[in-house]
Amino acid sequence: MIFRRDIEGLRGLAVLLVVLAHAGVAQLPGGFVGVDVFFVISGYLITGLLAGQLKQDGRIDLWVFYGRRVRRLLPAFALMVTVSGLAAIWLLPASAWGLQADSGRWAALWSSNIYFASAEFDYFSPGASASLFLHTWSLGVEEQFYLVWPWLLWGAWRWRGRTGLAIACWTVAIGGYLLGMAATQVASWQAYYQTPFRLWQLAAGGAMCLTFGAIRLRSGPSRAARMVGVLMLLVAAVLFAPDRIVYPGAWAAVPVVGTALLLLQGDRGASFTWLEHPSVRFLGRISYSWYLWHWPLLVLFASCFGKSVEVGLISALVSLCVAWATWHLVERPALALPIGEGRRWVLAGLGGAVVLAFAGLGWSHAAAVQQPAGTAAPHPLLRTIAMPALYQRRDCDEWFRADRVVPCTLVDPPGEHRPTVMLVGDSVAAQWSPALEDVARRGQWHLVVLTKSSCPMVDHPFIYQRINRRFVECERWRDGVIAYLRQHPADLLILGSTADYPFSPQEWETGTRSLLTRLHGMAGRTLILAPTPLLPFDGPRCATSRVGQWTDAERQSRCSVDLDSVRDRVIVQRLQVAARGARGVRVLDLSDAVCPGGRCRAEDGGALIYRDGQHLNATYVRRLVPELALQPEFQALGR
Known part of the structure; x- marks a missing residue:
């Protein structure tokens, strides 16, 4: 040739x-x-x-x-x-x-x-x-x-x-x-x-x-x-x-x-x-x-x-x-x-x-x-990883393969006329369920979780990269959630999503406002959890890598990042704008609690903060129970 x-x-x-x-x-x-x-x-x-x-x-x-x-x-x-x-x-x-x-x-x-x-x-x-x-x-x-x-x-x-x-x-x-x-x-x-x-x-x-x-x-x-x-x-x-x-x-x-x-x-x-x-x-x-x-x-x-x-x-x-x-x-x-x-x-x-x-x-x-080079057992930090209890039930989150709404009751106290807290969102919203379980048990409230991984609380279609097509199951699931809430209104509705979706700032605002409009009258109060800061690295992988080569100080430096560089202020602002026109709706940003001192770390005090690059470790989430319990929406439930 x-x-x-x-x-x-x-x-x-x-x-x-x-x-x-x-x-x-x-x-x-x-x-x-x-x-x-x-x-x-x-x-x-x-x-x-x-x-x-x-x-x-x-x-x-x-x-x-x-x-x-x-x-x-x-x-x-x-x-x-x-x-x-x-x-x-x-x-x-x-x-x-x-x-x-x-x-x-x-x-x-x-x-x-x-x-x-x-x-x-x-x-x-x-x-x-x-x-x-x-x-x-x-x-x-x-x-x-x-x-x-x-x-x-x-x-x-x-x-x-x-x-x-x-x-x-x-x-x-x-x-x-x-x-x-x-x-x-x-x-x-x-x-x-x-x-x-x-x-x-x-x-x-x-x-x-x-x-x-x-x-x-x-x-x-x-x-x-x-x-x-x-x-x-x-x-x-x-x-x-x-x-x-x-x-x-x-x-x-x-x-x-x-x-x-x-x-x-x-x-x-x-x-x-x-x-x-x-x-x-x-x-x-x-x-x-x-x-x-x-x-x-x-x-x-x-x-x-x-x-x-x-x-x-x-x-x-x-x-x-x-x-x-x-x-x-x-x-x-x-x-x-x-x-x-x-x-x-x-x-x-x-x-x-x-x-x-x-x-x-x-x-x-x-x-x-699972033995890192030069060690005889898994790294101790890996033993601190814990998943939310809801994942023990496979039907609580069927990911992209189904669109049915499965209410998962995590706290069900005895007695009548107990307030109902309902957590709805993707896996980043679900990461907060361990702390909400503790708060609900203290207040003797019902806690019900409706979760679908990778499904945002934004009423806007998108192409989900994991399946490389429009995530129509997510749209149908959101419709099902609204139908469920119409029959079972909540005293407190908590919505949450990660920031890692292909929405423009305007789509975040209009999609959130659209969802809040459809949810009107289905909850006494609504709390929108701002997205958790995303790490630019895998938390456990960074915290357990280079065994014997990095000092503790080097590890803390390499496995942490400035909060200002990873907090998505634009999305938080758009969520707040969308919430202004809705009665009883507030946006709660816990980034400062997740990243104290303005640094987002992979681990703290011998326990992992993140279980990957975006989800908080259930062990760490429970540390934030006091921060959640002090929020006025939870205080109002106890009156």
Whole structure:
């Protein structure tokens, strides 16, 4: 095949979009579409290679084909997996090992996309982003593409020659796109990770190669097509914020078509000189290594230094240097080795995958024991983690899988005409239930909790990243709560939500006001709990990491943050504005009690304050009982 400098530059653009988006650059929230660009390029090149073999020999030498794939991908990949695993054992607490071991083992078998899909990890969710090997899902898709595609093309060639190849590619591209759109509406995480719903993007590249690969457009049409292609990629990178659109779905056509247009060949006057610039081509040359290293280093840097754009950009620069070294010391020497008949490379690839997978099994066993390096037992702080009692009943919070309203009575004192306190909200509202239980027992009040995780007390639709679609179950659940309150009014209604929702300040205000209007007359008084400050790091992980390396003073410094930097004053102000027009409604901000002295800490006095990055530990919440009991709404219930 003819080497094309513009395609090498296009690889550089794709990896740059991915890395900057992962680093947290706010102007490129949709940079993850760079992976779609890679898919189209791979389909274009691989299909061209296989079609050339079929045209020349009438067959495909599978040993050589797979041997080349192994020689190209395995050496750098095996190095990344091994080094990342060792770094995780050294830098991450044992509580994080389980996820790393499981995802690493599946990554070693080139099937981590199946793991993340079966575990229902949304690509954009915090749970998935904690894995050092999340990015390998796309490599799994490509490897599975390599297993299927040669056979499909061979069958199409036997059926109708080159015409059969084109028909097969276009059929898979169009049919797969429609299938992916349907799958996104039903199970978006499956549509994002699984090969059957991504194969169309690689097939689209193959269709472009077979249909237009031998055609050179004249300068005018070629330049216009490429301008449109660049515009489509920029639109996707700038506007495709994961909290605003459902992806992949129909939107995936934008980066795919844009890439396809950039793959069109024009005459010399139609070339995009910036795509062929040496700096862009350099990024394209080391794009595989940079893609391999950028994510694990980003996760490790964030774990050690906190998550921020600055930390993300520094880790991206470090990973670029590591990628350059990997290209020179591993990738390029491996590509210079003779391929031979390919059998040895294929067997080496299978053996390497098995060895890495067995290493992951051993790591999984160590994770199950939960022993940080150099210690004989779990860190004492981890024993202080406690969950609210309501989670002992599975039906109290069915998350996104259901919309039914299940009242959970936590305090039910004997006697008649006891006041009823009702707590309604998401999991951050539910975190206050341990303290409210104590307050209710002291006052001999009924305490009923209506909770649905990730469902805000804001009457406004939103796309929930965990399921990558509009959270309609939340909307129906809120409607059910209002219907329940209409039949069972409360003496005191307490509403609460986290600040981590994709609402604009105006949507926070209008959505809260709308909900309060619908709740009018259903409670004697209403108390809105302001969102708890969010830590820029995982509290338990920070507090239990670097055992024997950080002093207590260093740990207190690294595992704390200024309240002013994490308190979302804008949301609190909007909640207060929404509450002004409603009778008997007040906003209560307990941030100063949660973060005394203006510092939000991971732990205090030998107990964890947060059980992750946003939820308070039930043990700590009970310390705040006096703060809650003194609020006028509770004082009024006792009269």
